[in-house]
Amino acid sequence: MSSRDVILSRIRKALSDVPNLPPEKDIPLNWEYGKPLAMDDVLDTFTQMCLDYKAVVERVPVAEVPATITKLVTERQVKTFVVPAGLDQDWRKAAADGGAKLIEDDPPLSSPELNDIDGVITAARVGIADTGTIVLDHAPDQGRRALSLVPDLHICVILADQVVSDVPEAVQRLKPSIVAGNPLTWISGGSATSDIELSRVEGVHGPRKLLIILAE
Amino acid sequence: MSTNPPGQARRTPAPPKGTVGIGQPEPVASPVFRENAKKQLQNTLMRRNMKHATTTIRNKRLLRVAEVPNWDEVRAQGAGLKDRVARHLDYYLAMAEENLIKAGAQVHWAKDAQEANQIIVSLVKAKGVDEVVKIKSMATQEIEMNEALEAAGIAAWETDLAELIVQLGHDRPSHILVPAIHRNREEVREIFNREMGRYGTPPPKNMPNDPPVLAGAARVHLREKFLRAKVGISGGNMIIADTGTMVIVESEGNGRMCLTLPETLISVVGVEKIIPSFDDLEVFMKLLPRSSTAERMNPYTSMWSGVTPGDGPQEVHVVLVDNGRTKVLDDPEGRFVLRCIRCSACMNKCPVFERVGGHAYGSVYPGPIGIALTPLMRGIDSPIDKSLPFACTLCCACDDVCPVKIPLSDIIVHNRNRVADKKRHDIHPHLETTVMIPADWAFKKAKHFELVQKAVSIASGIAFKNKDYLGPMPWPASPWTRARDIPAPPVESFRSWWAKNRGGAK
Amino acid sequence: MALFATCINDLMFPSTPKAVVILLERLGCVVEFPMEQTCCGQMFTNTGYFNDGLDCVKTYVKAFEPYEYIVGPSGSCVGAIRHQSVMLAEKAGNAKLATKAAKCVEHSYDLTEFLVDVLGLTDVGAFFPHKVTYHPTCHSVRIAKVGDRPYQLLRGVRGLELVDLPDSDTCCGFGGTFSIKNPEVSAAMAADKARNVVSTGAEYVVTGDNACLMNIGGVLHRNNTGVKPIHLAEILAHQEGDAL
Numbered sequence: 001m002s003s004r005d006v007i008l009s010r011i012r013k014a015l016s017d018v019p020n021l022p023p024e025k026d027i028p029l030n031w032e033y034g035k036p037l038a039m040d041d042v043l044d045t046f047t048q049m050c051l052d053y054k055a056v057v058e059r060v061p062v063a064e065v066p067a068t069i070t071k072l073v074t075e076r077q078v079k080t081f082v083v084p085a086g087l088d089q090d091w092r093k094a095a096a097d098g099g100a101k102l103i104e105d106d107p108p109l110s111s112p113e114l115n116d117i118d119g120v121i122t123a124a125r126v127g128i129a130d131t132g133t134i135v136l137d138h139a140p141d142q143g144r145r146a147l148s149l150v151p152d153l154h155i156c157v158i159l160a161d162q163v164v165s166d167v168p169e170a171v172q173r174l175k176p177s178i179v180a181g182n183p184l185t186w187i188s189g190g191s192a193t194s195d196i197e198l199s200r201v202e203g204v205h206g207p208r209k210l211l212i213i214l215a216e
Numbered sequence: 217m218s219t220n221p222p223g224q225a226r227r228t229p230a231p232p233k234g235t236v237g238i239g240q241p242e243p244v245a246s247p248v249f250r251e252n253a254k255k256q257l258q259n260t261l262m263r264r265n266m267k268h269a270t271t272t273i274r275n276k277r278l279l280r281v282a283e284v285p286n287w288d289e290v291r292a293q294g295a296g297l298k299d300r301v302a303r304h305l306d307y308y309l310a311m312a313e314e315n316l317i318k319a320g321a322q323v324h325w326a327k328d329a330q331e332a333n334q335i336i337v338s339l340v341k342a343k344g345v346d347e348v349v350k351i352k353s354m355a356t357q358e359i360e361m362n363e364a365l366e367a368a369g370i371a372a373w374e375t376d377l378a379e380l381i382v383q384l385g386h387d388r389p390s391h392i393l394v395p396a397i398h399r400n401r402e403e404v405r406e407i408f409n410r411e412m413g414r415y416g417t418p419p420p421k422n423m424p425n426d427p428p429v430l431a432g433a434a435r436v437h438l439r440e441k442f443l444r445a446k447v448g449i450s451g452g453n454m455i456i457a458d459t460g461t462m463v464i465v466e467s468e469g470n471g472r473m474c475l476t477l478p479e480t481l482i483s484v485v486g487v488e489k490i491i492p493s494f495d496d497l498e499v500f501m502k503l504l505p506r507s508s509t510a511e512r513m514n515p516y517t518s519m520w521s522g523v524t525p526g527d528g529p530q531e532v533h534v535v536l537v538d539n540g541r542t543k544v545l546d547d548p549e550g551r552f553v554l555r556c557i558r559c560s561a562c563m564n565k566c567p568v569f570e571r572v573g574g575h576a577y578g579s580v581y582p583g584p585i586g587i588a589l590t591p592l593m594r595g596i597d598s599p600i601d602k603s604l605p606f607a608c609t610l611c612c613a614c615d616d617v618c619p620v621k622i623p624l625s626d627i628i629v630h631n632r633n634r635v636a637d638k639k640r641h642d643i644h645p646h647l648e649t650t651v652m653i654p655a656d657w658a659f660k661k662a663k664h665f666e667l668v669q670k671a672v673s674i675a676s677g678i679a680f681k682n683k684d685y686l687g688p689m690p691w692p693a694s695p696w697t698r699a700r701d702i703p704a705p706p707v708e709s710f711r712s713w714w715a716k717n718r719g720g721a722k
Numbered sequence: 723m724a725l726f727a728t729c730i731n732d733l734m735f736p737s738t739p740k741a742v743v744i745l746l747e748r749l750g751c752v753v754e755f756p757m758e759q760t761c762c763g764q765m766f767t768n769t770g771y772f773n774d775g776l777d778c779v780k781t782y783v784k785a786f787e788p789y790e791y792i793v794g795p796s797g798s799c800v801g802a803i804r805h806q807s808v809m810l811a812e813k814a815g816n817a818k819l820a821t822k823a824a825k826c827v828e829h830s831y832d833l834t835e836f837l838v839d840v841l842g843l844t845d846v847g848a849f850f851p852h853k854v855t856y857h858p859t860c861h862s863v864r865i866a867k868v869g870d871r872p873y874q875l876l877r878g879v880r881g882l883e884l885v886d887l888p889d890s891d892t893c894c895g896f897g898g899t900f901s902i903k904n905p906e907v908s909a910a911m912a913a914d915k916a917r918n919v920v921s922t923g924a925e926y927v928v929t930g931d932n933a934c935l936m937n938i939g940g941v942l943h944r945n946n947t948g949v950k951p952i953h954l955a956e957i958l959a960h961q962e963g964d965a966l
Contacts, residue, residue, distance in 0.1 A: 186501075197268065206472060631770075632770030659729065709736055
C-alpha cells in the first residue's frame with residue numbers, strides 16, 4: 001500500500017463517527033463572502049494605513065503619475081531600475097527622465113545581476129484600505145516575483161479604482177488572477193521584523209523602501 | 217539521527233541534545249515539565265525577556281482585534297471551516313492533490329517524520345547540492361528535518377532572523393512564532409559576533425546591539441546564501457484545496473527569497489493545513505495576522521499554484537505529512553486542535569508559558585496548544601508527555617484568544633483524563649490514583665463528608681488552636697507552604713453552624 | 723432557594739456561606755441548605771478523574787434538583803457545574819443524569835448573578851469603609867462569565883473605595899492541583915499577583931472564590947504585607963456597626 005493510501009485509510013478510519021454527508025451539509029455555515037467594510041473614505045484609509053507601515057505615499061491625479069515618478073527617482077538618486085516587460089511606456093520614460101538607467105529583464109536576469117540593481121517600478125492589482133496592503137498578481141506590468149523582491153527600492157503605482165475597503169473584497173477581486181494560475185504577493189509596508197525583543201525593525205530582506213503612488 | 221558519518225564535520229551549528237520534534241522523546245534528556253520549569257524559573261534574564269515580549273504582543277493584539285467589528289463571527293467562521301476540513305479530510309486532501317498536480321506541483325505523502333525526511337533528502341540529493349535555504353516552519357521542526365539533512369551532508373540554513381539566532385546560538389526555539397523570544401539584544405550581538413563568520417559573511421566590526429544593526433548584519437549574511445541557493449524549503453500556512461494554491465505568511469521577506477530565487481522548492485505541510493476554497497482566504501487572512509504578530513496585515517504573503525512558467529522555481533514539490541495528525545483525528549474530543557493555524561496567541565496569553573518559556577515543554581509546540589496537541593500527536597507514554605497536560609492552571613485565558621475557537625482548556629482536561637485512565641490501568645500503583653479512592657469516598661455522600669469535617673474540626677481544635685495561619689509544613693503540604701501560608705481550618709464547619717443556628721436539614 | 727456552600731467553604735471558610743445566609747435573609751430570601759450537598763467535582767474532573775467527578779455530579783443533582791434557585795458564592799464551583807456536569811454524565815453514557823444535570827445548570831447561579839439578575843440589586847445595603855482591590859478570578863470571568871457584576875456590587879457598597887488591580891485578568895497561579903503538581907510555577911504566579919495587590923495600597927483583596935483567595939492571601943500573609951483577603955460575600959453582608 002502506498003503512503004498516500006495508508007494516510008487516507010487512517011483518515012477514513014479516524015472519521016468513522018462522522019456522518020456520510022457533503023461537508024457543507026455536515027457543517028453548515030452561513031457566511032457572506034466579499035463583504036465590504038464600512039469606512040468614511042476608502043482612499044484616505046488606504047493612505048493612512050500605508051503610512052502607518054512606514055511606506056511613502058504620493059496621492060496624485062492619473063495624469064501626474066509620470067511627473068511623480070521622475071520626481072521620486074530624482075530625489076532618491078536611484079541609478080538603476082529594472083522594468084517589467086509590460087510597464088507603461090510613459091512611466092518608463094519618466095524614470096529615465098529622472099536620470100535612472102533602465103534595465104530590461106529580457107533575457108531574464110540572474111539573481112546576482114538583479115541584486116546589483118537599485119530599484120524596480122511596478123503596477124499593482126489590488127489595494128486594501130483597512131490593512132494598508134498592496135497585492136501584486138505579477139501580470140506583465142508587474143513582472144515576475146523576483147523583480148519586486150531583490151532590489152532595495154520599490155516604486156509601486158496603484159490606481160484609485162484598484163483600492164477596496166477590506167480583505168474580503170480584495171480576495172474576490174483576486175480570484176481571476178488565481179484561476180489564471182498567477183502567483184500573488186501581498187505587501188503591507190516594507191519588509192520588517194520584530195524578532196529581537198519584539199521591537200519592530202523596518203527592512204530586512206525585501207525592499208527596504210516602498211514608495212506608493214496612488215493615482216486618482 | 218544527528219550523528220554525522222565518521223570524519224565528516226558538521227555543516228551547520230549543532231543544536232543542544234534532547235527532544236526537539238514530535239518523535240518519541242528520550243526519557244533521560246526529557247525530564248518532566250516540573251523539573252524543566254523549575255530550572256527555567258531560575259533564569260531571571262529569560263523571565264524578564266519573556267515577560268516583556270509576551271506583554272507587548274498581547275496588548276497589541278487586543279488593539280488589533282478591537283478594530284474588527286465582527287471579530288467573533290470571523291472566529292466562528294474560521295472554526296467552522298477548519299472543522300469542515302478535519303471531518304472530511306480525505307475529500308479535501310484528494311481535491312488539493314488533484315489541483316496541485318494540475319498546477320504543476322509534485323505531491324508526496326509521508327506517514328511519519330522518517331518518511332518525510334527520506335523524501336526531502338532524496339529530492340535535495342537529486343539536485344546535486346549540499347545546501348538549502350529554508351523558511352521557518354513548524355512542520356520541518358516537528359520532523360527534525362535540519363538534523364536529517366545534516367546527517368546526509370546537506371546544510372539547511374535558517375533564514376528567519378529569529379531562527380538564525382537560534383541556529384547560530386546552538387539553541388532551540390522557545391516560541392513558535394518568535395523563536396528567539398528568550399534572547400535579548402545583547403545576547404543576539406554576542407551570538408552573531410561569535411558564530412556568523414564561521415558559516416558565511418561575518419558581522420561588521422564593533423557592531424552595537426541595536427536591533428536595526430543586528431537585522432542589517434543578518435541581511436548581509438543571508439543575502440549571500442539566498443543568491444547562491446538552488447533549493448529552497450518551506451512549510452505552508454495554508455493549502456487552498458479548490459485551486460491548489462500554497463500560502464506563506466511572513467514578515468521579513470526571507471520567505472519570498474526562499475520561495476522565489478531557488479530553482480527547486482520543497483514545501484513540507486501537515487495534512488490538516490487545508491482550507492476548502494480561495495474564497496475562504498478572507499477569513500484566515502483576517503484571523504492570522506491579528507492573532508499572531510498583532511498586525512492588521514503581515515508585511516508579506518506569498519501565494520503560488522504549482523509552477524509559474526518564467527517566474528520562480530520551475531520544480532515545485534509538496535510533501536504532505538501525517539506524523540501523528542491522523543491519531544489526533546481519531547479522537548473526537550481532541551480533533552478540534554487540528555483547527556490550529558499556529559498563530560501563537562494562546563502562548564502569548566498563557567501565564568505559565570510567560571514564566572517558564574518554551575523550552576520547559578520538551579515539545580516543538582509549547583504553551584496551551586502544545587499541551588493540548590503534543591499528548592494527542594505523540595501519545596502519553598513518556599514521562600514528559602504525561603506531565604504536559606498538567607502544565608496549566610486551567611485559567612482558560614487561551615480559550616478567549618484562540619482565533620479558531622479551539623476549546624483548549626477542555627482538551628487539556630481531556631488529556632488529563634487520558635493520563636488518569638492510563639495510571640489507573642498501570643500495573644504499578646500511583647500515589648495519585650490511591651489518594652483519589654478515599655477522596656472520592658469523602659465527597660460521594662454528604663454523610664462521609666461530614667465525618668471528614670468532624671475529624672478535621674477535632675484535629676484543628678487540638679493542633680491549630682488560636683492560629684489563623686499555618687507556616688511551612690512537612691510533606692504533603694510542603695510544596696504549597698514553601699511559598700505561602702495556609703489558613704488554619706476552622707473549628708466549626710459551615711454545616712455544623714447551620715445545624716445549630718438554622719435548625720438542621722432544609 | 724438553596725445555598726450551594728461548596729465543599730471548600732463548608733470545610734475551610736465557613737464565614738463565607740454564613741455571610742451569604744445573612745445577606746440573602748436580609749434581602750428577604752428564605753434560604754435552605756440541602757445537607758446532601760458536597761462538592762462540584764471539579765477537583766476530580768480537572769485532575770482527570772472523570773468517574774469521581776461524576777459521583778459529585780450525582781450528589782449535586784440529588785441535593786439541588788428540587789430548587790428553582792441554587793446559589794453559590796463561587797464562580798469556579800458554579801462554573802464547573804455549568805461547564806462540566808452535563809459533559810461528565812454524557813461521557814458516562816448516563817442520559818438521564820445528563821438531562822437532570824442540565825436542568826440544575828439552568829437554575830444554578832453565582833451569588834453575584836443572583837443578586838444582580840434575579841433580585842435586580844446592585845446596592846445590597848452594605849457598608850464597608852475600607853480601600854479594597856478586586857481580583858476577578860479566572861473561572862468566574864471565563865467559565866461562569868459573571869462579567870462586571872462583582873464590580874457593580876462593590877460600587878454599591880457605602881464607604882468602600884475600590885482601586886484597580888494591575889494585570890487583574892492574569893491567573894493567581896492556584897489552579898487546583900496545579901499548585902501541588904507544579905508548586906514552583908504556581909508560587910511564582912502567586913508572588914506576582916501578591917505584588918500587584920500590594921502595589922494598589924488596598925487594605926483588602928477581594929474575590930468571589932475562596933480557593934484563589936487562599937492562594938493570594940497565603941503569600942500576602944507569608945510576606946507580612948498586612949493586606950487581608952476577604953470574600954466578596956462577606957463585604958456585601960457587612961453593615962454599619964458590624965464588627966470585623
